[in-house]
Amino acid sequence: MRWSVRRQLPAGKQPSALLVPSLGKGEGFLEAGGLRSRPGAKMANPVPSACCVVLAAVVVVYAQRHSQQESHIQYERVGADVTMKCGSMDWDAAVTWMANGTDIDASHLNGSYLILKNVNLTQSGQYSCYEGSSWHLKYQTHLRVGTPPKEPLLMCRSNNYPKGFYCSWHLPTPTYIPNSFNISVIHGTREMVCEKDVFPKNRCHIRYLQLFSTVKYKVTLTVTNALGKNSTTATFDEFAIVKPDPPESVVAKPVPNNPRRLEVSWQNPSSWPDPESFPLKFFLRYRPLILDQWQHVELSDGTSHTITDAYAGKEYIIQVAAKDNDIGTWSDWSVAVHATPWTEEPKHLTTEAQVTETTSASTSSFMPPPTTKICDKGAVVGSGAVAVCWTAGLVLAAYGVLFI
Amino acid sequence: MLNVAGDLSGDSWGIFTFLCAALCNLPALPALNCTEELGAGQSIQKTYDLTRYLEHQLRTLAGTYLNYLGPPFNEPDFNPPRLARAERVPSATVDLDLWRGLTDNARLAANYRAYSRLLCYLRALEGPAGTAELRHRLGHFCSSLQGLVLSIAGVMSSLGYPLPVGGPSAPPGTPVPSNDFLKKMEDFWLLKELQTWLWRSAKDFNRLKKKVPPAVVTLRLEARGF
Numbered sequence: 001m002r003w004s005v006r007r008q009l010p011a012g013k014q015p016s017a018l019l020v021p022s023l024g025k026g027e028g029f030l031e032a033g034g035l036r037s038r039p040g041a042k043m044a045n046p047v048p049s050a051c052c053v054v055l056a057a058v059v060v061v062y063a064q065r066h067s068q069q070e071s072h073i074q075y076e077r078v079g080a081d082v083t084m085k086c087g088s089m090d091w092d093a094a095v096t097w098m099a100n101g102t103d104i105d106a107s108h109l110n111g112s113y114l115i116l117k118n119v120n121l122t123q124s125g126q127y128s129c130y131e132g133s134s135w136h137l138k139y140q141t142h143l144r145v146g147t148p149p150k151e152p153l154l155m156c157r158s159n160n161y162p163k164g165f166y167c168s169w170h171l172p173t174p175t176y177i178p179n180s181f182n183i184s185v186i187h188g189t190r191e192m193v194c195e196k197d198v199f200p201k202n203r204c205h206i207r208y209l210q211l212f213s214t215v216k217y218k219v220t221l222t223v224t225n226a227l228g229k230n231s232t233t234a235t236f237d238e239f240a241i242v243k244p245d246p247p248e249s250v251v252a253k254p255v256p257n258n259p260r261r262l263e264v265s266w267q268n269p270s271s272w273p274d275p276e277s278f279p280l281k282f283f284l285r286y287r288p289l290i291l292d293q294w295q296h297v298e299l300s301d302g303t304s305h306t307i308t309d310a311y312a313g314k315e316y317i318i319q320v321a322a323k324d325n326d327i328g329t330w331s332d333w334s335v336a337v338h339a340t341p342w343t344e345e346p347k348h349l350t351t352e353a354q355v356t357e358t359t360s361a362s363t364s365s366f367m368p369p370p371t372t373k374i375c376d377k378g379a380v381v382g383s384g385a386v387a388v389c390w391t392a393g394l395v396l397a398a399y400g401v402l403f404i
Numbered sequence: 405m406l407n408v409a410g411d412l413s414g415d416s417w418g419i420f421t422f423l424c425a426a427l428c429n430l431p432a433l434p435a436l437n438c439t440e441e442l443g444a445g446q447s448i449q450k451t452y453d454l455t456r457y458l459e460h461q462l463r464t465l466a467g468t469y470l471n472y473l474g475p476p477f478n479e480p481d482f483n484p485p486r487l488a489r490a491e492r493v494p495s496a497t498v499d500l501d502l503w504r505g506l507t508d509n510a511r512l513a514a515n516y517r518a519y520s521r522l523l524c525y526l527r528a529l530e531g532p533a534g535t536a537e538l539r540h541r542l543g544h545f546c547s548s549l550q551g552l553v554l555s556i557a558g559v560m561s562s563l564g565y566p567l568p569v570g571g572p573s574a575p576p577g578t579p580v581p582s583n584d585f586l587k588k589m590e591d592f593w594l595l596k597e598l599q600t601w602l603w604r605s606a607k608d609f610n611r612l613k614k615k616v617p618p619a620v621v622t623l624r625l626e627a628r629g630f
Binding site: 188239327 | 456459481483485486495496497498499500503504593596597599600601603604606607610611614
């Protein structure tokens, strides 16, 4: 006996396995079970009726399963009125609607249609419609409530000049439904391909084919979702978007035996491909933690600098930024580093003869911490000891004048 | 002899202006005739500084001139397509690898040719330009630009390269703009090319600075042309 069940396949596809009920004649093949009929054997009488019963059961199950709609997704705008029909059921059919497994009461129904007025985001979910008596699932849909996209924010920047630039984008407000982005870059008459980055997702990069172009780049970003679309355009010159990444590995160290110095060093950002031909200049800012005002130093070359006017014993916060020597804008500030200038060991009293810098008339105007009582060079001490310091300084100056 | 060595200060601009005025009457651009030792590295640095100065000057000049041309030329978003026509000025745009691979001579020569041409066309703007103030600004800029050309010539001389031949005259077959708008378009592109060249030159001279050691001192006496 050969068994077979016909399965309905999508149009255009050839069935790979066809099992067709047959009664011993014609082609067929072995089903699991190992039934094999001898060609020409006569069937016993109860077997054909058993076949029919099983066949009928199979057909019913199949019909039931196939009567369900494929589950699909429905997108609606926030505030809209949504009408859901229960598949192919008539308007006056008795149906029950459920939202995420919870019954919906009849006040929302108009016949067999479900009416949702002024939908909001909380009404997103799975809606199912069951035939009243048989409780057969007639229709199912996922409702996703969202908004059409607002104008996206697009930013293009070259942190690896002269290799190329990247553009990144995001939506100012969420739409709550999936969005797709399409970006196009036009340079003069040529359309360039912006390769999408794997991470982060909303970013793509372009390689420059030519340098020093007189023609601007025009980047258009279009965002589309099921409820609408929006776009934005950015037009810029090659040199206008150059902005390096901040300098890396900023290190600040005290200088031994120099209570007013801090040695700061850093490295070119690793994303900048050619610092030899496209040198960077740097901007250093520093302040003691207890003050708000920064001091600034601009450095046209080199990746280190010594601060020489630090207040002794005060913890400093230091940051560095970078910029192409000639074009573009400053990078963001680097990670801040903290450092305190070298201070003497408290048990060693500094003798006056060792003071080489007598100019302790610093421009500070803040109150020093009470622990600093020793009048060593450069230290700002309490008001009571200032007179002593000045006297000592004057005495030393007098000695110096006499002996030199 | 004219002393063109020394620190770049306010006095140097006066010297350059005098130089420009004296040499404006000559048919061909002359080579520098220096008896002073001129470090090539120093010259390069000065030329670099000059390009930065000119770029700064151009910003104001371009703003004023584009306002004189009127809309849409003075709109910041103005991004017209480049009309297909004979290039008046050699374009600064270049393939990255090609630019990297340029020899010092080729690099300097490209700059020299470009600025010579640009100077010539800029001078042509001076006549018909609108207000007296604009004419004055253009004139001042032209003088500085002349100084740049001479500075580049100086660098080439001190490195032993020959100056590119060929006067800064319009190439044959250049179409004359047919109407007022097209003429303004040409002016717009001229300023754009000038801006791009100045920005490219900064990079060119940065590269030259690295390749020519600053301690090189060369004594070059060349009399050419007259």
